Amino acid sequence: MADFRIPGAGRVNHGKPVQFTFNGKTITGLEGDTVASALLANGVHLVGRSFKYHRPRGILSAGSEEPNALLGVDHGPARVEPNNRATVVEVTQGLKTISQNHWPSLERDIGAINDVLYMLFTAGFYYKTFMWPKSFWNKVYEPIIRGTAGLGKPPVEPDPDTYSSRFAHCDVLVVGSGPAGLAAALAAGRSGAKVFLVDEQTELGGSLLSETDASINGMSGWAWLKASVDELAGMDNVTLLPRTTAIGYYHQNFVGLCQRITDHLSSAPQGAPRERMWKIRAKQVVLAQGAIEKPLVFDGNDRPGVMLASAARTYLNRYGVKVGNSPVVVTSHDSAWLAAFDLARAGVKVQAIIDVRKAVPTDLKATAESLGIEVLAGWTVTGTKGRLRVSSVRAKPIDGGSEQAREFACDALLMGGGWTPSLHLFSHTQGKLEWREDAQTFLPAKHVESSRCAGAGNGEFGLANALQQGAAAGQAAAADAGFSGSGASYEIAGEIALGGTTLRELPTDRNTATAKAFVDFQNDVTAKDIRLAVREGFKSIEHVKRYTTTGMATDQGKTSNINGLLIASDAVQRPAPQVGLTTFRPPYTPTTFGAFAGYNRGRLFDVTRKTPIDSWAEEQGAVFEPVSLWRRAWYFPKPGEDMHAAVARECKATRDSLGIFDASTLGKIEIVGPDAAEFLNRMYTNPWTKLQPGRTRYGVLLGEDGFIRDDGVIGRLSTDRFHVTTTTGGAARVLNMMEDYLQTEFPDLKVWLTSTTEQWAVIAVNGPNSRNLIAPLVEGIDLSEEAFPHMSIAEGKIAGVPTRLFRMSFTGERGYEINVPARYGRAIWEKLMAEGQRYGITPYGTETMHVLRAEKGYIIVGQDTDGTLTPDDAGLGWAIGKAKPDFVGKRSLSRPDMLKTDRKQLVGLLTEDPKTVLEEGAQIVLDPNQAVPMKMVGHVTSSYWSVALNRSIALAVIEGGNGRMGETVHIPMPSGTLRAKVTGTVFYDPENTRLSA
């Protein structure tokens, strides 16, 4: 392969060769190379095919703004990632890279037929072409378009890497470590402020890494850079983060940073995170992100070998790589001349500098002449040639005729259209932008966060400006954060003026209708597309963006936005600021999902709460279901049992003899104080004053709107102490609601609330043998029917452990809920299991619990209620203390519409075919023969197979349900309409004889 590396040049390690592959071919780069610089050192410019036209594409830039050189990167098994920018991926030994969007090969790509048919693929092509028939869009067109669209292949295996995250706080966060950022960090760091300096590149220094002409304070740029970084690294109050991209800037100076940790290492320690997401809260932020060079827009500006002049200079000075042997430079700006000069001094034959300006600075001209470079001022470029690499460029005088055109043979074309300040992070804050007519660019104007911009990102170009502004911004930021320091001044030598002009498309004598003058390289949007969009009526830049796709995709228009805007503004004949700039959205550069997920994957994916008895259930092979954040045992299948069989067995065992259930997840609140009963009077619908210590009551909690919010059994332990239970999902919500009312509505009440949900493990034993099971184990509580009837509570001991014992039932059988301090939970459970063997004790899960309670018509808040049911609607009118002066929701219950008889009311449903189990959520109609859409009068809320009744049962809410007892309603299902009879909600043991059986 051709060698374009200059021995000893640049900042790469010439003693450390690194081998990697590109499309299977081994490429040798050097430590410090990016994939792009290593490919260029080997003479490779062609790296991919474009998105739409499949045109051969090369490396445009040397930074994160790269729109073209997107590669698949393979770091090993399951570590394959598409769309990496070759200009930022560091070479590592053994790395595999592949080009994208072509078949069968990069050099011969069938898809390039699109390029020949380009007249068809204009802006809005899909919208115009795939209009008819309309029904084809969802089923035919869109799937095919989506199938062929997109760049690269997404990985299919689970990501084997780990990711990390970290919060941090600092006084001054400096984003960008070019001269402005370094000067800011130095000023702030010297003042003693806690400083973070972050930069997306592998090395701190920004533009200084490519700058070899100027000197600072008598030192070469590189010597000053080293001294500055050394000084910063020596400060305890300064954190330096290279390889770290500030991806988003959020409210109150909260900035997200993504740090790359292991990708550049050929071997990383086991368990090391691949990336880390920093979440920084900074008192002050200095944005020193610099500027991105603008491409020029002309026919054929996308051929491999056509690149930004600044990129060529970076490859030469930083990586020691010549991008060609006979380049031509085309520019509207002074800075591109520097690339020509540096290349010429490195021995490259620069064919010509073509500058669209008629008047160019005389010093530049003189230098060019001294280096033997031909200068064509007032000339334009009208086209390029070359299939897989630019081979020649056509230029002509802007004011001259076509006959004066000249063709220059070349192997690289370096373009410089001036500079676009990087406004991305500033824009994330919704800071106000201001249009600068002289510079034809937007600049940061009014900051809404505690932030400052400095250097080229602020439109102040040149080294002296960057250092001076950076130092001032760093000092001011530190001062605003409470640190004072003295200013720094910098002596610059060797800097030349950076002037230039801004153009839309370059002037041409050729047919612009056939020109392929690209604005957005990544989305294959040409100047013609933008003008067409405007002709078709799109006047707003946001609409032009969506119609043409310019500025979309992973590069977010870093190189294309301003060119696109200037062309659109010319086409609509309105000034640029009225056309506007599209919104920059975070992240600044593509960011892995892993970095966002951080630690939250695998077992840390979500918080999973487990009860003290969970481990026992797991050992027994229980099947679990999530209930709010908890996982609960759903059912306990025996070998060969499916869910239906297991639940049927669990139900039968509990009704026949004895079942045991882990109810630890129930919310619990201890309410203590002399006004505890009065507080409950005001919160719950029920009366509490007369509830005696040792007794419990079922309570219903409403919202201010009168609708059911929660329910639970509440026990009175003593005059001043209650043990409240809530639903599992409602625990935190109910406590918050109570605290809210206590603090804002009832501050006069002497009562305090404490969450005891997790203080107690709760074991429910139900069935005719439940008392027989616990009686020998309980101490200090008289379990006789007289002393401890249904709905009692007492404190004592069970198996030697303190307990709060409830006599209650959610199954309709005799039942006890044994509360023990949580850490005894599993031991007591196992003791009960052992002692219960003689009764055939059967552990059951949440599904059996649901079936048993539905047989009794006990509701589950959130399943049988949906936030629109009053106690009357749910058949709980008996739970309202009618004599109470007030409780939360009382007034709402007397509103006229709450008293209507046609409200949806909870009823039972028995299907005509007893074997049919209705689907929960199924809609109910009165007349199955009415026209569609039918009037739906309610829906099924709970539906199960009842073993006890040997038939299906269901609960439902139906308009005026209480007045429809015995009527038949209809449930239309895909397989046919089902019929069911409206009944009461209690299906089993309506006399409640079994509670004391």
Place this chain on the structure above:
Amino acid sequence: MRQEEHPLIGRSLDMPHAPATIRPVEDAARFNLRISPDNLAEASAAWGAILPARIGELASSPGRLAACIGPDEWFLIAPLEEQGAIEAAFSALYAKTIHSLVDVGHREVGIAIEGPAAADVLQSCIAFEVGAMAMNEARRTIIDRVPIILFREAQERFRIEVWHSFSDHVWHLLAGICREYELGV
């Protein structure tokens, strides 16, 4: 038959070189005390040591910690064998000074985070500036969505009090972060 199952007891990290490590804290009696700040002197007398008056303040005496975590709320930790005496003392106090003392000994699990990088380990998942906590400061906060109370007992020693159902999540989270610090990346 008094076999306790502590969700974390017995766990340890095998990371001899980590600059921070975690371990389960030995069992203790814990109470949530709610009382009017006007009655702090009586409460201190029942507790047997001065209860801190400022929110966020942590008072430690041998074997005991008392943190003020709300305008009228204290979180108390004492040796297990003192549980009965403390309950009796407050029970006696109730007759003349109303308050709420609730046993939350089994609600919580203690995790100690120790070592030069202890604050940094916690900072990985806690949004406020952990390193800025003073010695003997207590805060209610959130670690990776889990509500906790965080104590700083020494420059290089913190203690988390977390409900037991969350303790497994917090343990594995912190263990992974300690590993990250051991690797020094």
